[in-house]
Amino acid sequence: MTPSPLRIGIAGVGRMGRHHASNIAHRVLGASLVAACSPVADELKWARENLGTPDVYTDYAKMLAHPGLDAVFLATPTTLHADQIVAALEAGQHVFSEKPLALNLADCLRVEAVAAKHPKQVAMIGYVRRFDPSYRDAFAKIQAGVIGRPFRARSQTADQNDASGFFVRYAAASGGILLDMSVHDIDTVRWLLGAGGARRVFATGTIAVHEGLRDVPDVDNAVATIEFNDGQIATIYASRTMAHGHETLTEIVGTAGRLIVGQNPRLNRVEIADAHGVRNECTPTFYERFADAFQNEAQAFVDVIREGKPPPLTLADATEATRIGIAVTESLRTRKMVEL
């Protein structure tokens, strides 16, 4: 392990960026947050007040030139990921980017090509579930044969409804519900099933609540079926309209048993019995659900760099999630089955 902490700069200090920045600044061992970058004055103000004393930048290129910088964290809009990863790699930095890698395949492949020229630098995409203790336990159990050969998955990302419909205005830029939300599920089921690529997909959806999506066009609830090359089958559900909270859930069925991660999105260990029955409260957003996983993820990024190990997931994994995400999105839009 290298003796000195990894010097990290973060780009994007909005909602996700603040979580990542706080983790790096306060909770990740062997790392030091030395710079933050954002075009938004409020975000930089927050950074100065809450992250110790990192230098702040409004220009990403300038942050990359920060003296002694070892790595960057990207919590920027998806449309910027590919270019910013490339720039970081070319500036000699390790780079972590929030998912998805990109909304189109060309960008994914371009990033992979650049990364291939910088084999000593780590480039890792934030598929956070791979760092969640429960998902990791499920993966370990599957590897250990607890459920036999896994052949079927069901995975969902379901957000609590935001009655304000705030997200509608960003729907167009998100790539659609399946690229925005379900890439997580796509990566998760590939990982847990040990699946490679997909051969055909089918998706459909509906607008349950947010009529404003009709013009995007997008939906607020969608389902997809993915058939992988080796015959494994996954069904995916994405919803933006849950009443009870954020519910990320993955079921893996094998020949000797089944695992479910996240069945009931319990907020904590409190059970209430009252006039509403026996009940538990739920995690309101993905962040309460994955707070530990985000910390583990940042720690893993730092550890693989300091220990000179390969990252636990590759850019090719990220490309594959995007490739399948694009296919299910196409199926949703064209109303046809799509073969890959």
Add this chain to the structure above:
Amino acid sequence: MTPSPLRIGIAGVGRMGRHHASNIAHRVLGASLVAACSPVADELKWARENLGTPDVYTDYAKMLAHPGLDAVFLATPTTLHADQIVAALEAGQHVFSEKPLALNLADCLRVEAVAAKHPKQVAMIGYVRRFDPSYRDAFAKIQAGVIGRPFRARSQTADQNDASGFFVRYAAASGGILLDMSVHDIDTVRWLLGAGGARRVFATGTIAVHEGLRDVPDVDNAVATIEFNDGQIATIYASRTMAHGHETLTEIVGTAGRLIVGQNPRLNRVEIADAHGVRNECTPTFYERFADAFQNEAQAFVDVIREGKPPPLTLADATEATRIGIAVTESLRTRKMVEL
């Protein structure tokens, strides 16, 4: 098995009596409800309208003389049980009585003595949990050694609060909360632990809601600890003030594991996720919880008679439950530990 159905008369056609009567009339194989007895005109009216065409009586002694009667079911006030069981036995009938056998030990022993003189007649007390599928499964698992040697029990009978406090006026005649409710738990834990008699008990209680109990005197919530002769320990809880429903629960701890019966008093297999969290509704009263058990209980009574087998629980079991119930009641009232 005798070819003809057992001819049964029922005494008491109030709430419990109607359940028993309907079961005998409609759901128990090998039995025929031929007579019903009550001093209450409305109860007899209900019987005539709902039970096929049994003969009705206002006088218990006359029902005992009903031509061809084989057995009687008693769903009468507790204070009548002992005398009515004795009368039935002396009239040559088999007899089933609701619990408890009696509120004092002398009556229990008197009934046992009479029954001993009529060894071919079955006398069985309605400790219904012994016939509940879940409790029976727990018993079978304990017998099979699933939890090793059982040494500790926790059992509770908890009713949903009746805001009207209707029960307060009957509290005096009930023998107190521990004799009225907890005798079920006492019998259950003796059965599941394989325990004999108790050597000492301690109880205490509180009035949480129903101040009218202060004059009885009684409480609406009580706890008791029972130390059995062989060292097993049971803690008992009785409550009349639950918000969520009726919750009968028994936990048995053994050297190799633990069983709980009735942890969450689910009404059915429906789970709701909404603004209240993830939740299930609960059984409102003991009857929804034990409807199957009451049917099984009546069937078992009929079967042991027709098959000439001993009943699954003895009058001595019922006496022991009353004996311990009296002891914990004494402890609650005197505020002292009681040794038996």
Add this chain to the structure above:
Amino acid sequence: MTPSPLRIGIAGVGRMGRHHASNIAHRVLGASLVAACSPVADELKWARENLGTPDVYTDYAKMLAHPGLDAVFLATPTTLHADQIVAALEAGQHVFSEKPLALNLADCLRVEAVAAKHPKQVAMIGYVRRFDPSYRDAFAKIQAGVIGRPFRARSQTADQNDASGFFVRYAAASGGILLDMSVHDIDTVRWLLGAGGARRVFATGTIAVHEGLRDVPDVDNAVATIEFNDGQIATIYASRTMAHGHETLTEIVGTAGRLIVGQNPRLNRVEIADAHGVRNECTPTFYERFADAFQNEAQAFVDVIREGKPPPLTLADATEATRIGIAVTESLRTRKMVEL
């Protein structure tokens, strides 16, 4: 209500037939099992020994002529249902048939046409989940608006694996996994969503365990997506290879909440804590899961006849389930999306 019990004959006294026959003979009010019919000597022997004293027949037509017969129950192979229902109707009998109505649409429509000519006779198909207390509660809650407008369903029928693969030899005659198992789910989600017909479907599947199915051809695990005319979306899963038991499950998502029926197929109310963790045993087969529902179903059939009411589900419902079942089966076999 007619004063005399409904006289019922049963055709088919195999596994399902015995459950139905026992219910009619012993547990259904207002009914009398007067005849049984089977070409199998063992089945008739069982009937004579266990059902009181019904007359037995080897010929269905002769049973239909049983003096005074009011109704017939069909628990025969699916391929016989249509003809036997028609024969019963034309013989003046009410008729209950196990699902599915038929494996092809022409038979369904032919039965509907005959039934239309006998409007005073009840013809009811055994979609048993409509009579399960939990499913009925879910339906009532949805009707009451507890989850807002329902727009998405997920439903599965999953059997515990039979390692002997006994069922493989009957796979061809069953119509395939989706027509054999998932018609239940199709009917259930139509009922709970308040959905009419479907406009397009997609299905895929895999052989996880039983390679013998390859020649049928069939699969042992399949998923299907159904888009209904009004935009509701259902995903269906059928499996013959579960390790833990039979798990019938239906989730309905609405704009204000979600209901799940059968999430954890608990055998009973016993929870075990031991070296395997905290756990509950599961219902081994559909029969333990739906024993009450089968009894309610038979009772409902008898009641609607005696009370002169319309049956709770129509032949048109059964036809629609078969129509969609055929479509998803076609999609599974052709590997194409199917439009209806």
Add this chain to the structure above:
Amino acid sequence: MTPSPLRIGIAGVGRMGRHHASNIAHRVLGASLVAACSPVADELKWARENLGTPDVYTDYAKMLAHPGLDAVFLATPTTLHADQIVAALEAGQHVFSEKPLALNLADCLRVEAVAAKHPKQVAMIGYVRRFDPSYRDAFAKIQAGVIGRPFRARSQTADQNDASGFFVRYAAASGGILLDMSVHDIDTVRWLLGAGGARRVFATGTIAVHEGLRDVPDVDNAVATIEFNDGQIATIYASRTMAHGHETLTEIVGTAGRLIVGQNPRLNRVEIADAHGVRNECTPTFYERFADAFQNEAQAFVDVIREGKPPPLTLADATEATRIGIAVTESLRTRKMVEL
């Protein structure tokens, strides 16, 4: 908030000490671990290798004189707590000590008296459940009136059985099972019920597995009943012989509902369905259960000092837990009810 981090020394670097030391060194904001003290060479070796570079001491008095030390953490044997707290206070340090404060009341009161002379120094005892997110949520809900007026508690501390019986040799020094384990429950129920002192207690116990305890004398399973001055009633269970893991659980019953914390000691969000049924694995020890709480507890200690606030629990709370712990221990040993 003071600008510089709090400089902390830790005494005792055994099992608990290492958890505390790691938290202070790596996870607590505003704190710096500058010294460690232990008479055990291995513990100091571990400290040097894992805690950055704190100075190590074999002598507690010398650590108290460490230049610039602000506070000490005690993870030493219970018999040392009182003297070490007193020494720390008199040396001008803030002090955190693992529970219990002491095994006898005189020591508790002596510590309180010394602390009263140093009102600007924080002295806090490690009742860790008060810092667990689930327990804190339960407390907040009770304060908010979710369950009405709380009047009854049930609380347990149950450890997974250590088949080696290693703990038996330390049983004598622990003060007995109720002082060692149940003080946590006593503190918890006082806190959640809003209870002051107790007026009478009763306890009993049994040796289920570890016969070696007979000579101590001690038991491996015990139950206690506590009646508080204001009428609230608590039942307590302590066990060292669970098969499934560590299960800390607290139930609070109020006039409008009930809360349970820790019902099923789930290890994580993974649910397994296999030949053993539907199940989840359990937290093996208290540390997996309370890892977050230990971190929160250390953070809270640091925060109250830096912010000049009173600690969330007082020495009087710790004294009261010991007082009741001594009473239930006396009841267990004398086999009598004990009045306080």
